[in-house]
Structure formats: C-alpha cells, structure tokens
Amino acid sequence: MNWLEIVSIAGATIAVSVGAIGPALAEGRAVAAAMDAIARQPEAANTVSRTLFVGLAMIETMAIYCLVIALLLLFANPFLN
C-alpha cells in the first residue's frame, strides 16, 4: 500500500467527519427554530413542518456532497490506477 492510497483513505474519512459537523449544527438550529414556531403558532404546524423537511434536506445535501467526495476518493480516485 503506497502513500497515495493511505492519504486518500484518510482524506475520505476527514471529509465525511468534518463535513458532518456543519450540517449537524445547522439541522439542530433549524429544528429548534421550527419547534419554537410551532409552539407559538400550533395552527401553522403543517406549513412549518413541510418547509422544515425541505430545509433539512437542503442542509443535509451539504453532508451528502462530502460523502460523494469521499466516495470519489475511495472508488474513482483519478490519481490511483
């Protein structure tokens, strides 16, 4: 196993683990804000939760980008082969 492979694996791990921090914090804030809104206005719960789901999926996309980068490093690395 040469250095390039080791660095690729380490890079993939770091990409996923560091890239998960931001979206995790952001999702926590989004859910907290939505809970707050529902507690204030329970009649708007449907709209709020629908928008919340869309927003969460948007935020989650950031983590998914990191996952795709990690998979590229592991399975389709242009510098290996």
Place this chain on the structure above:
Amino acid sequence: MESPLVSVAWFTIGPVPITHAVVVTWGMMIVLAGLGFLLTRQLRMTPGRLQSALELIVDTVDGQIRNTMRTEPAPYRAFIGTLFLYILFANWAGLLPGIEPPTARIETDAALALVVFCSVIWFGVKSSGVWGYLKSFAAPNPLMLPLNFVESLTRSFSLLVRLFGNVMSGVFVVGIVLSLAGLFVPIPFMALEMLTGAIQAYIFAILALVFIAGAVSNGEPESSDTESRSSS
C-alpha cells in the same frame, strides 16, 4: 466492495449495454403507464373510491404548483407530476427484494437533471421568446451574466448530486448494516429510507418547479404576478 459509481452491464442488445437500473426503469415505466392507462378508462362525474384517490394525487400536485408558481397548473402538471411519481416509486423500488433503486445510479439522476435543465430552457423560451430568455441572464445588470450562466449549470448539477447521494447512501447503509448485523436489523433503516425517498422526490419536483418558475416569470411584468396572487 462494489463501487457505487460504476455501473456494470447486465446484458447487451447489439452494441448497447443494458444495466440493472435501465431494466428496473423499464419495468416501472410499464407499471406506472399501464396503471395510469387502466385506471383512467372509465372516469365518471361522481367518482368511485379509486378515482377519488387518483384525483387526490392530481389535486395535491396541482395545489403545490399553484402555491409555488401562482399561476394555473395545467402546463406544468404533466411534467412535474410525472417527475415526482417516477422518483418516488424509483426510490421505493429498493424495498422489493432483488431490486436496486434506479436513482441510486448516477446515470439515472444525470438523465433526470438533464431533463430538468432542458425543460427550464424550454419553458423559458416558450414564455418570453429566445431573445427574452437570453436577456434574462443579463438581469439585473450585465455584470451578472457569467454568474447566471454558471448558476444555471451548477443548480442542475446539485440536483443530480443531491438525489444520487441521498438514495445511494441509503442503499449503502442498508447493505453495510445487513452484512454486519444480520437479517432483520436493517428494517428501521429501510423505513428511514422510505421517508428520505419521499422527501427527496418532493424536493426534486419542487426545485424543478422553482427553476421553471424563475425562467417563466422573467419575461412577465410584475403586475400579472400580483393579480394572480390576489385572485387565488
């Protein structure tokens, strides 16, 4: 481990390699189109149980389009509805044993994103003409020209990566848990995957709708927007 980015040909028809995802897509096309054809043979003014369910689906799609675009949903209903139903059932197809969701392969998602990209141009040109649509790239001022061009490419790309990443990671997680833990352990993950699949289908359709709405509303004066908003 098998790479999620590489598709292996299942069999070939002449020079064309056919993958698993393509066969599953064909099967879904047959089932969905066949059901759509059979269930709409006998439409009545006083709907039965089945027709009520179908009308509920169409009404929901219409409502979403009306909420997002503030116009009549008729020109967009077929495209957005088909997109939503196809992605929804493609994501849920993974629940059947032996079938992998076609959207877990990057080619299917690339095709869907390309369809959305072209349809944005199509609806934009149809509503405001070729020159009007091209001029919308230079709004609000010509300095934004390269930025708007790049944006129209990157947002299609992010549609592609979002759908692919979500569905593929779900398939991956279920596979890993299955190989580590055993037979019935992945069931909660599969339930979560159903939820994710539905949300991703909804988001894909809504984002396509928002992009089309952006391209269409460029050519229209502001007053028509407020008119339809007050009337709705």
